[in-house]
Amino acid sequence: xxxxxxxxxxxxxxxxxxxxxxxxxxxxxxxxxxxxxxxxxxxxxxxxxxxxxxxxxxxxxxxxxxxxxxxxxxxxxxxxxxxxxxxxxxxxxxxxxxxxxxxxxxxxxxxxxxxxxxxxxxxxxxxxxxxxxxxxxxxxxxxxxxxxxxxxxxxxxxxxxxxxxxxxxxxxxxxxxxxxxxxxxxxxxxxxxxxxxxxxxxxxxxxxxxxxxxxxxxxxxxxxxxxxxxxxxxxxxxxxxxxxxxxxxxxxxxxxxxxxxxxxxxxxxxxxxxxxxxxxxxxxxxxxxxxxxxxxxxxxxxxxxxxxxxxxxxxxxxxxxxxxxxxxxxxxxxxxxxxxxxxxxxxxxxxxxxxxxxxxxxxxxxxxxxxxxxxxxxxxxxxxxxxxxxxxxxxxxxxxxxxxxxxxxxxxxxxxxxxxxxxxxxxxxxxxxxxxxxxxxxxxxxxxxxxx
Numbered sequence: 001x002x003x004x005x006x007x008x009x010x011x012x013x014x015x016x017x018x019x020x021x022x023x024x025x026x027x028x029x030x031x032x033x034x035x036x037x038x039x040x041x042x043x044x045x046x047x048x049x050x051x052x053x054x055x056x057x058x059x060x061x062x063x064x065x066x067x068x069x070x071x072x073x074x075x076x077x078x079x080x081x082x083x084x085x086x087x088x089x090x091x092x093x094x095x096x097x098x099x100x101x102x103x104x105x106x107x108x109x110x111x112x113x114x115x116x117x118x119x120x121x122x123x124x125x126x127x128x129x130x131x132x133x134x135x136x137x138x139x140x141x142x143x144x145x146x147x148x149x150x151x152x153x154x155x156x157x158x159x160x161x162x163x164x165x166x167x168x169x170x171x172x173x174x175x176x177x178x179x180x181x182x183x184x185x186x187x188x189x190x191x192x193x194x195x196x197x198x199x200x201x202x203x204x205x206x207x208x209x210x211x212x213x214x215x216x217x218x219x220x221x222x223x224x225x226x227x228x229x230x231x232x233x234x235x236x237x238x239x240x241x242x243x244x245x246x247x248x249x250x251x252x253x254x255x256x257x258x259x260x261x262x263x264x265x266x267x268x269x270x271x272x273x274x275x276x277x278x279x280x281x282x283x284x285x286x287x288x289x290x291x292x293x294x295x296x297x298x299x300x301x302x303x304x305x306x307x308x309x310x311x312x313x314x315x316x317x318x319x320x321x322x323x324x325x326x327x328x329x330x331x332x333x334x335x336x337x338x339x340x341x342x343x344x345x346x347x348x349x350x351x352x353x354x355x356x357x358x359x360x361x362x363x364x365x366x367x368x369x370x371x372x373x374x375x376x377x378x379x380x381x382x383x384x385x386x387x388x389x390x391x392x393x394x395x396x397x398x399x400x401x402x403x404x405x406x407x408x409x410x411x412x413x414x415x416x417x418x419x420x421x422x423x424x425x426x427x428x429x430x431x432x433x434x435x436x437x438x439x440x441x442x443x444x445x446x447x448x449x450x451x452x
Contacts, residue, residue: 074099119377281328
């Protein structure tokens, strides 16, 4: 840690006198100091560029593996032990039907695309595949490949020097593979996700402001202003090298903190998203029903973040599938449609891509406990924005929802599409590994042609 202390100041709005301090440390990036991270980024020519406009992606991981045949691919002609109790409803795109528990999505199917024939998923309860295109492999998490956010951080760098290019909003879970925001793989800690709900935000504290007090925007920004006035006079700061000064600029910029401050939003907008809770869904070890994070993701990409990841819900429904999914689907329905609608309303639908999916599907046959078990043979996904072709369903499964039937789509083909919308050609773009050998971003390098 690097601690810079200032003079005693007068009373703050809480009536107490404190010293100004700024702690620069791990930022949830494997213990590397922020000046070291800045140095690592500065050493790469690819990260020195700056631009006024940018493309971005929001990646929503549905932790536990969502049930494809209870969301987008209902099999009404199958036996009762396959089809379950949910009914399909028509959408605003003729011929496309989805689950009755997502009525909002049904009214805006023209603004999303559904893939019913995803394949390439092993039986692994982990976010690795959904955030990088690679499952856990012989070389470890993501088979030591960088997540999309880390690759974009390396290839594109920050849009604004005070805003990290890659932010992970995923909450901590007991099952650690659920809460991976996207590993940097062989790129190392310089391109890991900044996690504002963990040590990263704690390292931004000024004047003893707690995480709860960060919601008090006036107090926080006043602290920043006073800190900046005094720190220029401080001997330790005057002696700091340029990278440490850059670190100060990042951590004392109000742009990132303001993006995380949802109190700035119109309450009606927050109500449209649905707010929710940071607690794990149903008290289980998985993602939360925290619709606020959909809104926070939109605010972050507007502030200059290129990739935001988050997890949502508990989809590992080995039991009580038809009792709990209606609650969860309704909350997902509200959050995802609010996000897509907001992107269109704000003119961001051409620049911000959205993907929502899980690590595998669920068994076609309902088990004796009223649930569905793991089914790596096929899965599903939702995409929106990014200037992609919306209002369509891509692929199909067989009569019982067991395997892809028409137009199988590999997870990595979706990644190739997302990279394409970010302006990165996966057919030619490479990143050197630790040994200096160029590595392609994905093995399946053809984008989904129906989307572009």
